[in-house]
Amino acid sequence: MANKFRLGLIINPLAGLGGSVALKGSDGVAEEALSRGAVPKAHLRMQTALEQVLPFKDRFIVHTAAGSMGEDLCRELGFEVKVHYRAKNVHTTAEDTREAVKALAAETLDLLLFAGGDGTARDVYAAVDEQQVVLGVPAGVKIHSGVYGITPKASGLVLKLLMEGELVSLMEADVMDIDEVAFREGTVRARRFGEMLVPAEPRYVQAVKMGGKEVDELVLADIAAEVVSSMDDSLYIMGSGSTVAAVMDELGLENTLLGVDLVQDRALIASDLTANQLLEETQGKALKLVITLIGGQGHILGRGNQQLSPELIRRIGRDNILIVATKSKLKALEGRPLIVDSGDPELDKALSGYYRIVTGYRDYVMYQVANPTE
Structure with a gap:
């Protein structure tokens, strides 16, 4: 549950x-x-x-x-x-x-x-x-x-x-x-x-600004701009997927589309790291993780990014996980939650709850992360 x-x-x-x-x-x-x-x-x-x-x-x-x-x-x-x-x-x-x-x-x-x-x-x-x-x-x-x-x-x-x-x-x-x-x-x-x-529910909340029509290429650029504008001096673990790739493009950095890279001070520190390399490179450092979901499935951990080990996720901490996604991908889930399948049931349980998802520039939605089998 x-x-x-x-x-x-x-x-x-x-x-x-x-x-x-x-x-x-x-x-x-x-x-x-x-x-x-x-x-x-x-x-x-x-x-x-x-x-x-x-x-x-x-x-x-x-x-x-x-x-x-x-x-x-x-x-x-x-x-x-x-x-x-x-x-x-x-x-x-x-x-x-x-x-x-x-x-x-x-x-x-x-x-x-x-x-x-x-x-x-x-x-x-x-x-x-x-x-x-x-x-x-x-x-x-x-x-x-x-x-x-x-x-x-x-x-x-x-x-x-x-x-x-x-x-x-x-x-x-x-x-x-x-x-x-x-x-x-x-x-x-x-x-x-x-x-x-x-x-920002226009039917129910007063005097709140609303965004315009979503076009994926433009939205990816907006998401990237929002992430980059909020970056601090933490060591950023950049997950796989096209949405995260858009953030790397905004930074002007080489990107491993199906791998995990490290970025700090808007510079590429290391590329396509393994789970053990990530643990070595991140030891004792302030960390943030940028990840997205697999379209149609909704997984954010455990599908295509097994380099992100349970030990690493615990080191990062739930509050330092930044999820990025277009609203069209979220809507395609038809209300199903995002899924974490780290391989550690206790960690999956701890990661469940509501997250603020970056869906554009200064634009976010609240969405649930849950493992339906729990």
């Missing part, structure tokens, strides 16, 4: 309080809103989202914060829950959101789902790793940021798409907020704070 989906979940219990009592927001006025009779509803918004994936709840582990920040609702709905943070006071603060995000970061989440408004999005942005995929459940008074679903149900439906094996692209979306003090005085003063990585 594939590893469970690791869902991070945070609710800002005070989100949206100011709206019903005409405070035009909740930032800094939660106590006043409560005194005016405002009733917290953020947990109900998150509940609406989670109800869309109740049939899949056995496939989740929800990593969350204690009490009203997520634990209570998830236990009530029957999800498997792990608590990583407890708020210091009865009424949570922006600091609690930030600290909860930091506490969840160690779990290597597949998705961080949070309920709140633009202020909550700012707090998540301030604490989250830039590579973490996030999605907001709209629960605030103002929702200018492009990181939210158009409705709570829409946010849940995006999560449902992931559970059903659909291709869900990833894009950068703006984190926006307005000055609530000025807004209460009748002035709209918006500000962009940055970007977060979100699912």
Whole structure:
């Protein structure tokens, strides 16, 4: 059985309080809103989202914060829950959101789902790793940021798409907020704070850019440009296949189409290495692996690249595996997962889960890697 989906979940219990009592927001006025009779509803918004994936709840582990920040609702709905943070006071603060995000970061989440408004999005942005995929459940008074679903149900439906094996692209979306003090005085003063990585589902997620029509040659060039632009000083193990070959072409380097090469600082270090040579050449070095899938089959390990031994893969580490593929190849799998067949069942199990696949320049999809026999 594939590893469970690791869902991070945070609710800002005070989100949206100011709206019903005409405070035009909740930032800094939660106590006043409560005194005016405002009733917290953020947990109900998150509940609406989670109800869309109740049939899949056995496939989740929800990593969350204690009490009203997520634990209570998830236990009530029957999800498997792990608590990583407890708020210091009865009424949570922006600091609690930030600290909860930091506490969840160690779990290597597949998705961080949070309920709140633009202020909550700012707090998540301030604490989250830039590579973490996030999605907001709209629960605030103002929702200018492009990181939210158009409705709570829409946010849940995006999560449902992931559970059903659909291709869900990833894009950068703006984190926006307005000055609530000025807004209460009748002035709209918006500000962009940055970007977060979100699912780019135009039906369900607001204000997210979409790419154009895919043409394989152009897409290969785009994929190559994205990989090369992100290269650091690690030693790169370049796998076999035409998609990886496009990256080597972008670098202007000789490529072993059906073999494994080593690249560092955009220079070719060694070509067509054996498993033992790879182990010798990579000893004690920071490593990254660039691989693609076999079209029609979906294998990323164990088919045509046996030079990538289990010992080497462990040395590289799951988080340093960069999978590149065109969307047409992924779509041809018709929802079947990518497959790892390293020869080590325990390693195959550890490598299962959801990966961010490079499908173009600044264009990614989330896709599952799993061994169907497990």
